[in-house]
Amino acid sequence: MVGLQPIINLNVVNAPEDDPAIGMLILFVGLPLSLISLVFGTITGIMLVQLRTQIRLFRL
Secondary structure: OOOOOOOOOOOOOOOOOOOHHHHHHHHHHHHHHHHHHHHHHHHHHHHHHHHHHHHHHHHO
């Protein structure tokens, strides 16, 4: 049990110049961007699958 260390440090120290609004801004900008990229990747994957089936039908 000596080698086990906690991964999460709960003793968070905020510097005086830290602004919590920056963290919220990053959160509110980052989440929609990640969802947009997820939707874009899903649509691209669906289009690639459909194009593969069309190419297979065209070769026959």
